[in-house]
Amino acid sequence: xxxxxxxxxxxxxxxxxxxxxxxxxxxxxxxxxxxxxVWHVRDNTLPMVSMEFGFVGGAAQDPEAxxxxxxxxxxxxxxxxxxxxxxxFQERLEERAIALSFSAQRDxxxxxxxxxxxxxxxxxxxxxxxxxxxxxxxxxxxxxxxATLAGIxxxxxxxxxxxxxxxxxxxxxxxxxxxxxRGTLDSVASITTDDLRVLHANTVARSNLKIATIGAxxxxxxxxxxxxxxxxxxxxxKLTPVPEAVPQGAGExxxxxxxxxxxxxTFGGAGLKRSDPDFIPAFVLNHIxxxxxxxxxxYREVREKRGLAYSVYSYLAPLDRAGLFLGxxxxxxxxxxxxxxxxxxxxxxxxxxxxxxxxxxxxKSYLIGSYPLRFDTSGKIAEQLLQIQLDDLGIDYxxxxxxxxxxxxxxxxRRAAARFLADAKLLVTLVGRPNPAPSISVSAPGGRG
Numbered sequence: 280x281x282x283x284x285x286x287x288x289x290x291x292x293x294x295x296x297x298x299x300x301x302x303x304x305x306x307x308x309x310x311x312x313x314x315x316x317v318w319h320v321r322d323n324t325l326p327m328v329s330m331e332f333g334f335v336g337g338a339a340q341d342p343e344a345x346x347x348x349x350x351x352x353x354x355x356x357x358x359x360x361x362x363x364x365x366x367x368f369q370e371r372l373e374e375r376a377i378a379l380s381f382s383a384q385r386d387x388x389x390x391x392x393x394x395x396x397x398x399x400x401x402x403x404x405x406x407x408x409x410x411x412x413x414x415x416x417x418x419x420x421x422x423x424x425x426a427t428l429a430g431i432x433x434x435x436x437x438x439x440x441x442x443x444x445x446x447x448x449x450x451x452x453x454x455x456x457x458x459x460x461r462g463t464l465d466s467v468a469s470i471t472t473d474d475l476r477v478l479h480a481n482t483v484a485r486s487n488l489k490i491a492t493i494g495a496x497x498x499x500x501x502x503x504x505x506x507x508x509x510x511x512x513x514x515x516x517k518l519t520p521v522p523e524a525v526p527q528g529a530g531e532x533x534x535x536x537x538x539x540x541x542x543x544x545t546f547g548g549a550g551l552k553r554s555d556p557d558f559i560p561a562f563v564l565n566h567i568x569x570x571x572x573x574x575x576x577x578y579r580e581v582r583e584k585r586g587l588a589y590s591v592y593s594y595l596a597p598l599d600r601a602g603l604f605l606g607x608x609x610x611x612x613x614x615x616x617x618x619x620x621x622x623x624x625x626x627x628x629x630x631x632x633x634x635x636x637x638x639x640x641x642x643k644s645y646l647i648g649s650y651p652l653r654f655d656t657s658g659k660i661a662e663q664l665l666q667i668q669l670d671d672l673g674i675d676y677x678x679x680x681x682x683x684x685x686x687x688x689x690x691x692x693r694r695a696a697a698r699f700l701a702d703a704k705l706l707v708t709l710v711g712r713p714n715p716a717p718s719i720s721v722s723a724p725g726g727r728g
Contacts, residue, residue: 315485315509317501318674321496321498322493322657327396328396330504331662332389332509334388334483335599336487336516337384337387337460340521343455345469347461348478353382356390357381358416359415365414376395388482390406391658399496411512430461431461439545444459449533450527456598483513488509492661493657493664525601526547533709537712541609542711542712542713545606545607548704548706550597550603550604551595560695562595563642563684563692564700565593570594578591580625590608616716623703623705633689636689639692647684650681
């Protein structure tokens, strides 16, 4: 998937959105008889229910020597549970067109369930089994392991993946964020069933659980379904504390030599965490700089004026224990140094002088006007409600969000810029054969397996 699309989706999702100014009145905060909190929106448009849920922890909980356990575990949760082997479990899902999936992110294990109302009991029972009684059968483990290893091998030949993985490894040495979430060839090959069961027992619990639902059910029905799915889980998670982190390597240039016609560049450094009071001004700032697609400064300077690249972008990536500012571009080897110089100059320029009045007005107008697009399907609504909970923004955030953006001033943007962009000393990873080479260190490709 195109990295620009991914990063834009990440940042917009983190902002959360809704099409009406009174959404908090539509969100029903339910506490079930078992004491589980769920945010629910009743919507009778379609006879279905969507549920998004997350367990705080994710790949950051992987054993230090075995990155990839959370990812492999998530991939196996729907590969057999209870008395159903993988084939029988998948057949039950297909018989009733139930969509159930799991994924491991850096800070959370997330899941999604979508079903017709008439099949809700069967869907929730399958979810309950997947979470409480995963089988981790040998056949399923080896099949999914093989697919995971194949994916990792593909990543070792993909310049964009190499650049991203290398960047995180250098930015977060000896920290969970520096380890590849999917694991390495060696680590995934060494994961045992015991590793999967231990991580599952430690992370899948009620204390670190967040849930959002939308559908044609009332509060009592939702409470009953949630308790059936989650009440049997352990009360307390046993999470390994993840230390606060600041990305390292400011000002360094890391070149991964690879015989390809274009150099892929990933750049980044410290950003602001989601709870930071200056995050909203920083979000507006980034839209002007590199998050606004065709309207951004980076796009204008790198693509429109000079034709150096098809796409150039930047985004904010707030993690639970670190705030990040990231970006990237892909360009001809002989134009890589020029492209990087222009990007850094533009970052310094906006950090020093701030945006123009016109830029600020247009950015705010776009960010407010595009707000409804984040809530135009039931799946998106549930995803946004879950993200708001994971970010601890409050149930009224949807009603407050546009006002927060409208209130951003040029001084706010300059203040935010001064906090993380002022010197433009970013860690930069280049994959290709840039000539001339703006390097401090040179590495072989595929260094992370």
